[in-house]
Amino acid sequence: MTIDDGSLTGPEADHALAAEFALGLLEGDELQIARDRMAVDAVFAAEVRMWQERLAELALALTPVMAPARARHAVRERLGHSVAPLSVDPADRVPVWRGSAGWLTGLAVAAALAVAVFSPALRSPQDRDGQQTETAGYRARLVSDDNALRVDAQISGREMQVTLQAGAAAQGRDLEIWWIDPDLAAPVSLGLLPAAGGMRMSLPGELEPGADIRIALSDEPAGGSPTGQATGPIVAIAPFTSL
Amino acid sequence: MIARIAAGDRAAFGALYDATSAKLHAVCLSILKDRPEAEETLQEVYLRVWQGAARYAVNGLSPMTWLITIARNRAIDRLRARGSRPIAVVNSRDPLAPDLAETLPSAEPGPEAAAIASQQRRMLADCLAQLSDPQAGAVRAVYLEGWSYADLAAREGMPINTVRSWLRRSLLRLKDCVDQ
Structure with a gap:
């Protein structure tokens, strides 16, 4: 030239x-x-x-776009840091099990989910009480078109409880939970819906609860979306309303 | 923090990742317009950060500029290696995909950006505003979307040398403005 x-x-x-x-x-x-x-x-x-x-x-000035949690894990693995965690960031609790479930199959998925679903519940509910008292709560009720699937999501402070009331993912499939914020460029995965009961998680720092947030469930392959964005149909979507 | 990372502090590295990855991911996505590629590039960026942190002290850039520069260079390398640019960007299989405009750079800084806007930022934005729309748009497209002179020439329907001369004039005007 x-x-x-x-x-x-x-x-x-x-x-x-x-x-x-x-x-x-x-x-x-x-x-x-x-x-x-x-x-x-x-x-x-x-x-x-x-x-x-x-x-x-x-x-x-670009709008930040959260990368899927598996990117963080991939960096850690590629650096040989996978034994010692990169950090003890609370946001890690949500992604850990989703990332690890992605490459597991069959019983291993079930085992990983069981650990993942229940361990946040053991660790996280009490550690942000100060914030919970200051921040408003929100609730969303997710119902599928055929009314077969019903899921409640409730936020208190920065803790979110997701409870399966009725229904289940199709055989060999998982339901993935998405956080849809009009200020974020893309929906953020909050992981997989447990096959039964409920799960509790601390919201990652980038996610700000509010009445303009919607939550959705998409039908995904076992282990969750392989791309980090929803690949299957949305089976339910609902806005959060202030409590 | 980068000094701690250079010393092998994994916690500091994790904290840096959490604080900056969404922004760097946005940079990669803005250039590559492809989620899996942007994610892969983001990983490469942080591998480089971990490996290159020791050399950071001598490069004279502010920390965020250093990170952005790495992300941008990696993304552009990948873009150039790809050869062609996808026109349709939104994955039609993604029922939740936001409109592309949401992921593209906006002329208006977001609230977060506005809050941390420095005098420098306002000056750059002001100076871009003083260029003609095509000139400012070309600078943005080159920086934020990784356009080459060949891309610009194709878009403007002008020979590469003409486009280059035109953009160099724009850049000199921009420099005169920010230097004032």
């Missing part, structure tokens, strides 16, 4: 080159020359950094 703007003076051409390098527009020899120059030309390097800082503001 040749430069067809001979009218640019030397300094201007340098300024433009720094911007193009920061934007990733350079290719081939020009890219290599700019890279080399970063190492030896402090003025050029500083100008590239200035562009990177300025332009990063555009990225910061």
Whole structure:
């Protein structure tokens, strides 16, 4: 690629080159020359950094999109951190079992779910009482079209209880729970509905309860959506209402 | 925090992931417009962060800019390797998929972005606003969607060299503006 703007003076051409390098527009020899120059030309390097800082503001203005929990686990596994958890972040409680269930089958799924469904209930209900008293509660009642499936979701503070009242997933399928926030770019998976009874979870930090939130259940392959977004039909959806 | 990560602190790394992954995922998605690819790229970004944290101190960038730059570079590498750009972006099998516009960069900063908006941010936005719409749109498309000069030329129906000259002028105007 040749430069067809001979009218640019030397300094201007340098300024433009720094911007193009920061934007990733350079290719081939020009890219290599700019890279080399970063190492030896402090003025050029500083100008590239200035562009990177300025332009990063555009990225910061993007709506955040939560990645599926399995991405976090995959990073941990690829770094060989899978024995010691990356952190003890409370948000981890929700994703852990969903991520681990994704690659298990048959009885292993049932076992993993049993552990996952019940362990958050043992660990989390009491540890945020302070917030619970300050924050309003919300409830959503999910009912399928044929009335066969009924699920209640109730939020108190940052704890959510999901209870299966009636119905079940189809044979060999799972029902996945989705949090739909108009301010988030995509629905966020909250994991799989237990085959019986209820589950309790701490909401991840990014999720803010409110009356504009809806919750949905989608019909998914055993173990949950393989893509991190709903792949099957929505069998029930409901808004949260303030208690 | 990055110094702790460079020292092998996994808890710090986990905290960094939790604090920044949704933003970096948005960057990857904005460029790649494909969920599985964005997710895979996001993983690569954090592998690089873990491995490159020790070198961070010498690169002179603010922490978030460093992370965004890594995410953007990885996503663009993948985009260029792919060769072609998918036009239809929304997965039609996803009944919950939001309108694409929601995942694309908006000219208006969100509330969160507005809250942390610096003087610099306002200046960049102001300066972009002083460019013509096509010029500002081209800068955004290149930065946020990873467009190349060839993409711009195809979109504008102009030769690559003409597009390049036009964009370089825009960038110089932008620089003059933010330098004031």
